[in-house]
Structure formats: structure tokens, C-alpha cells
Amino acid sequence: MSLEILPTFDDVLAAARRIDGHAHRTPVMRSSTIERDLGVELFFKCENFQRIGAFKFRGAFNALSRFTAAQRQAGVIAYSSGNHAQAIALAARLLEIPATIVMPADAPEGKMAATRGYGAKIVTYDRYSEDRDAIARELAEATGGTVIPPYNHPDIVAGQGTAAKELFEEVGALDALFVPTGGGGLLSGSALSAMALSPGCKVYGVEPEAGNDAQQSLEQGRIVRIETPRTIADGAQTQALGAITFEIIRKLSAGIVTASDRELVDCMDFFASRMKIIVEPTGCLGLAGARKTAPRLAGARIGIIVSGGNVDPGTFCNLLAAYSR
Ligand SMILES: *Cc1c(COP(=O)(O)O)cnc(C)c1O
Secondary structure: OOHHHOOOHHHHHHHHHHHEOOEOOOOEEOOHHHHHHHOOEEEEEEHHHOHHHEOHHHHHHHHHHOOOHHHHHHOEEEEOOOHHHHHHHHHHHHHOOOEEEEEEOOOOHHHHHHHHHOOOEEEEEOOOOOOHHHHHHHHHHHHOOEEOOOOOOHHHHHHHHHHHHHHHHHHOOOOEEEEEOOOOHHHHHHHHHHHHHOOOOEEEEEEEHHHOHHHHHHHHOOOOOOOOOOOOOHHHOOOOOOHHHHHHHHHHOOEEEEEOHHHHHHHHHHHHHHHOOOOOHHHHHHHHHHHHHHHHOOOOEEEEEEOEOOOOHHHHHHHHHHHOO
């Protein structure tokens, strides 16, 4: 991967200008209960309050804003297990670009309905047997549309980095930042912002225990690809980092920690009962990782990216019931 095409913090700044007035500037919340329990200061950047209920609107709007007139006309094609699909669908509607979304047939119904509601066309596939990249590529060839992938794209990485940028601007320097990690777009964008705005901050990715491909990739110094992991963290069921996200993460992140499904449900319970916010399983990865690492970080100022809140109420209740002791 040549260095010139990797996004930089300047691209995050440009993305911030493009999304200004279109994306929400989400709140940073605190909870004294958990700060006391863990002996650290915690700053939650609540992207569950972002448009479409997750940070992915940032990258999507940034990427589509850069389309040429010809690209706008031919439309955008995206593949996603959910939040990227909704993000592309909404950004496309706002920018008046036709959108086609390739989604797994078993994606949460709420996410499918929302995507359809934004006016996008949906094409489904079987996530355990079919190759979504190939399906998206065929569609692109047939229609002339532009494929915007969910993480491995410079404009996506730059857009996702704006959440951490806002966090540092609001609360100042941090000692550590914990970032939910699937394909690594959010983590690499966050790391770019940390490097520029809080250079001493250790940026950790947190991925599901069942699918620790990013952790293996950093250990082995190459992109490790795994089977689609079975985890409740449906936003992080990725098989591998991308070439762009891997390069940034290996250079700038402090490492990857993992969280089990049970730990994620414990965090969902905490967010709902203590902070009165609904966080989807994947959105809990940051807190779950911080909880494990906090004993080594006594007194530290820690940022947590709460990446999204899109979980059906029924699923939310079932998960809490299934894991209650
Ligand atoms: C997509 C997503 C992630 C993972 O983001 P990547 O950029 O793929 O690492 C984390 N949390 C939520 C809620 C997501 O939608």
C-alpha cells in the first residue's frame, strides 16, 4: 500500500467541514457510578445519538459529498450488515443520489426497514455462503454506479475520524481511547484524530472475542482473514481489516483488546439502567474493552466511543434475559 493514498488528519478536518450542519455533533456523557467503580475518568462519545443511530453517517456523507456529477447520476452501491447501509441510504437521499444496498438476508429487520425507508433499493445475500463484494461489483458493472465500501476507503476513514475529533475538542487530551472495531474504519479515523489532537493518547480497538482478526493481524504483521464470526456484535462481524485501515492501525493504535458476548450484554444493561441510553451490542465494545483494561490505567482520563444504538427493542430484551444470572 503506497503511503500517498492513506488518509491523514487533514482529510479528517476536510470531512468535518463537509458534514458540518448535516451530521449531529453528538453529546459526551459521564457516569459517576462507573468512574468510582473503575477508578478512572470516563468520557462517552455517544454516537447512538448520531443520525441513523450510529457514527457511520459521518463517513457515508463525507464520501458521497465528494461524488462528481457523473457519479451522482449513476448512483451509489453499498454492502453492509446494517448501519453503513442506513448511512449510505440517508446520505444519498439528502444529496439526491440513487442508492442500491446489498444486505445479508438475516440482517436485523429494523435495519432493513430503516434502509428501505430512506428510499434505497435492497438486494439480499446469504452472509455465510455468498461473497458480497462480488455481488456489489457485478451491480456496479451493470449500472455504472460507484461502490462505497463500509470501511476500507479514505473518505470513509476520514469521516469516521470526526467523532474522535469532536471528543478531543470537547474534553481535551485523553490518556486512552477505546474504539469498537470491525473493519477498522472507526479505529483508524479515531487514531488519526488522536495523533493530531492528543498525541500521548493510547488508542485501543475492541473487537468481539469470537472474531479477533484485527488482534491476530497486528500480532502477525499481516492482514489475517477469518470465517464470519458468530457474535451478537453484528456491526463487527467482519472477516478482515482492509489494506488502508490495517496500515493506519498498525502504525497508530496501541493494540486490540477483545470482549465476549456476555461482557457486551453487561454493558448494554449498564448503559440502559445507569445512563438511560440504548446501545447496540457492537456499540458496547468500547466500554467492555475499557472495563478490562481500567485496572492498568488507574486515575486515567479515558474516552469511549459508543458507536451505535440500533437494536430492536425485542432483541434488546431477549439478550438481557438470555444472559441474566
Ligand atoms: C460498523 C460499526 C462498527 C465497526 O466499525 P468499523 O469501521 O467497521 O471498524 C462499530 N460499531 C457500530 C455500531 C457499527 O455500526
